[in-house]
Amino acid sequence: MIPTSAGPGQPSARARGGRNLSLAWLTVPALVFFVGFGVIPLVGVLALSFTTWDGIGDIHFSGFTSWHAVLTDPGLPHALWVTFLIMALSWLVQTPASILLGVFLAGAQRYRAVLSVLYFIPLLLSSAAIAITYKALLDPNFGLGAGLKIALLSQDWLGRPGLALGVVVFVVSWQFIPFHSLIYQGGVRQIPKSMYEAAELDGAGRVRKFFSITLPQLKYTMITSTTLVLVGSLTFFDLIFVLTAGGPGDATRVLALDMYKRGFQANLMGPASAIALILVFVGLALSLLLRRLGGGKADHSQMEGA
């Protein structure tokens, strides 16, 4: 997999064993942090889902009570549905736009480099700042639409369920398209120019070249980007929390928000942990599925960039 120790300069097995030991120590500090605040909490979330805890007092084992409460609550299918809807819509918006922008930015013209610097700015703002900005910008009475006196733009964007969901998808795309177009830009630059030249010799048209060279060559980039979009969309907590707080009603109450509200506002840590675990499973399942799509080995080296 990694060519480091191949070839004639290979040290003896014993020397290598000693080297590996000292190398192994180098991973320990990172491992301690990651186990302490990543792996143990992950196990903890499983354990806590079988308990009753109000966040302050003692923790009591209570079997499947929390799971029963969560799985029979009609709020769960709704939260799952909203989560998937936002995930699917933000993928549908972000992927074609990012590919187009990535292809566009991959050009060598200087002004495009300037554009990519500007595009990146939304990514610098915190989700809280973006949510606060759009809340003010979309205000039906004092926002941009009302100020410009354009009726179409001065709707009650965050007050109607369908519109609020659309706004969330738009704001998410506004924030993250720059990042994904950057990934596609890198992917396009790595396509060998000789492939295009060969296709031109065969008389391939531009449409043909895009669909038979550019898109297939971007397959692994697309899988990386899709994984980040899908798994990332499970964690849009802060943006939705500040922008709509899950509303109106529960129209934008995604799983992550549901977890927070049950756990830290209703003080039901047990059911909140059960929801957290569902989040973890959905995330893992999506990643594994996309890895499978990428075709095992090839995707593995993709993940490692080898």
Next chain:
Amino acid sequence: MGTTLTTRPERTSTHRPRHERDAPARHWNWLAGATGWLWLVVVVVPIYWIVITSFKTQSNYYAMNPLAPPTEPTLANYRMVIESDFVLYFVNSLIVTVGAVIPAVGVSFMAAYAIVRGSSSGRFIRSVNSLFLMGLAIPLQATVIPIYLIIIRLHLYDTLLAMILPSIAFAIPLSVLVLSNFIRDVPRELFESMRMDGATEWGTLWRLAFPLSRPAVVTVTIYNALTIWNNFLLPLILTQSPDKRTLPLALWSFQGQYSINVPAVLASVVLTTLPILTLYVVGRRQLLSGLMAGFSK
């Protein structure tokens, strides 16, 4: 220029010199071009609106065209934000960000070095690598409830350290991935000659790999600083006193308090973003190319 996606495939490159320098550039099309310029408008208009509005007086804001620059620009909004303890929140954010980014990049670099140099024969190192890669697939926010419990039990609730420790852990998977991708490109002969000279792994790590990986180190440092500076969930659940707030949380409560005063709220948005914008201006080239290399391979 030409087209790729849609019409007029007859005007293909047969008219063009075949050895043009940049194939992808030649491959752009009006659809992508239109998207590019449209996107610029979508990005720039809200940002322009934030900046000009933050210099307007409140009455000015309600009275005039929202996209026109202020007729009587004022710094009163900024003064008001700064007087609302923003200096304190700024210092808190700075402590949390610096306190988390330096250890996170340090331990990730050591791990990435070991993964590149040792995973051909070390099963332990390979498992560590798989563990970190798995961390990329798991939404780590889902672990906040146990983290809250751990922080309480460590008696760290409502301290800055409470936010620093999980932030380090959350930063590790991606940092290790990007750094190890980069270290892998260091020519093997350099490591070999260091070994011939009797250098230890520790010495090779800091004297050879670290200086050679500076672009990747800059990339992950800025990226992590950005993520941690903007984090909202950890301060929300791990602190309660106003004097432990970091900027995003302060921004949120400021907005709750002064939501009528849109110019002041937007001035607070500008002020919280300025430090990270400065960092971006300084390191943008390495950040963009580093992220591109880290994800597009």
